[in-house]
Amino acid sequence: MYQLIGAPVSLYTGKVRCYLQFKGIGFEEVLATPQVFKELIIPRTGVRYIPVLVTPDDQVIQDSTEIIDHLEQRFPDRPVYPTGPCQRLVALLLEVYGDEWLVNPAMLYRWKIEENREFAIQEFGRTRLPDASAAEQYAAGLEASAPFAGALPRLGITDHSRAAIEQSYLTLLDELNTHFSSHDYLLGDKPCIGDFGLIGPLYAHLYRDPASGRLMRERAPQVARWVERMISPDASSHDGAFMPDDQVPDTLLPIINRMFEEQVPVLLETARQLKEWTEANPGVEDIPRAIGTLRYRLGDMEEERLVFPYTVWMWQRAHDFHNSLDAVGLSAIASVLSSQQMGALSEPLSVRVKRQSNKLQIDADRGVD
Ligand SMILES: N[C@@H](CCC(=O)N[C@@H](CS)C(=O)NCC(=O)O)C(=O)O
Structure with a gap:
């Protein structure tokens, strides 16, 4: 059985979890507690990142993209990489955009909005001390989350950039809402690697954190519905296909231009x-x-x-x-x-x-x- 080591609050864990569910690959999720970091993550990967995948033959893989590429080789059914040049390039680009750029609104909304911040601190505490009281978890969460909350200036998220990042995110939500009004996923009836890139920030932070989740459901309900399809894939996505003839919907063009x-x-x-x-x-x-x-x-x-x-x-x-x-x-x-x-x-x-x-x-x- 595969093990996915990560946390509910983690952006890249969200990406891999959705992928495993869509592919129908059986896995058990293991919380990345300090003990798991000490006994497995650090000695086996040499780094302190999640998610980590442990395979049934005890290989240990870190990095959401490496994990997905490894599993695509072993589980070729329901491929997430389209074969048409246009669809494949768009999918690869939107993975980079989700993974490495939408982190900015994801971090801004989590750490600059008080309701989200309080929720995230408690969640970090639940990961660090799963069996402790809520008060103990909160105290542990404050400590565990400090490096993440403190990372904002390094990402260029400051009082000066805040309004521009918010504006960009809100417009993106509108663009995605238009797209998902006529398509279930980015490129048709099933998710591609680009959907998995976008889902990390859009689910683990921007849907799951309470104030951001309300904002998404109210302003961009079709985006919230897509998130729900991504986190609970059903048979229709399992049997779905990318659009025929390597088509890329026009509704994706504003998002590609934004990237x-x-x-x-x-x-x-x-x-x-x-x-x-x-x-x-x-x-x-x-x-x-x-x-x-x-x-x-x-x-x-x-x-x-x-x-x-x-x-x-x-x-x-x-x-x-x-x-x-x-x-x-x-x-x-x-x-x-x-x-x-x-x-x-x-x-x-x-x-x-x-x-x-x-x-x-x-x-x-x-x-x-
Ligand atoms: N590119 C990596 C990024 C992994 C990553 O940054 N994970 C976060 C949690 S969502 C983490 O472990 N951060 C620890 C740190 O930044 O020191 C991936 O796709 O797995």
Whole structure:
């Protein structure tokens, strides 16, 4: 039996849980208590992240994307990667967008809205001390959640950026609400890897935290319904298919445009700075979690955030797929992406990265393209 080690309050655990349920893979969920961190997560993964998947033959995998890719090999039924070039690229892009950009509204709404914050602290306490009293859990939760609540400035979530992040999220909710009014999932009648990228922030934080959940149900009820389909998949999604003929619904285009406007400049700047970091740190094998700072823009607002090299690994997946396409595939993509957007994807990567024992390293074997 597979074991999913994580927590109800965890964004990336939510992503993998939904995936396992959709695929119909039997699993048991294990709470990531301090004891589980000490006895399993840290010794077996070398890092302190959840979720972690323990396979029936005792392999231990960290990273939601690695977990999904591992399971896709073993459970090829109901694939979550579409095969058509347009659908596959959109799915890969929206995974990066959910995983690495919607973390911003997810963290903002959780830690800046008092009702959500109180709920999250209690939830962190329930993970740390599952059998303790509510008061003991709250005290433990305050301590356990402090690094997360304290991470906001590092992500560029400040009093200065708050209104712009809220505005971007509310508009995204409207765009998704329009999309889910006519489609059950992003690309048809079953979820793709992009749905799993979006569900982490949109379920574990923005649906489950009480004030955000009310906001979603009131402003974007179709998004809330999609979340409910994702967390309790039924037979119709199990038997569902992606849209025929590699179609990408027009209702996704504003969301793709939003990603290219908001997140892609950050991803490209991250790759640029990572190259500089590599040149300045010859021989350093493991890339740190953050290297330096960059300025990002949302509309007219500009703010500083740390540079997270891991995001290059996620972007590389979409980039590599785009650049593996032949002329026919690329001309199909041109019906979905603008030439500027395709230009960003075909811009050579200044540096390539790989994950080695859960650490990010420069991928010297493949060189840059
Ligand atoms: N890219 C990783 C991210 C994992 C991650 O950041 N998990 C959070 C919980 S949702 C965590 O463990 N954070 C601990 C930390 O940031 O130190 C994945 O997809 O699994």
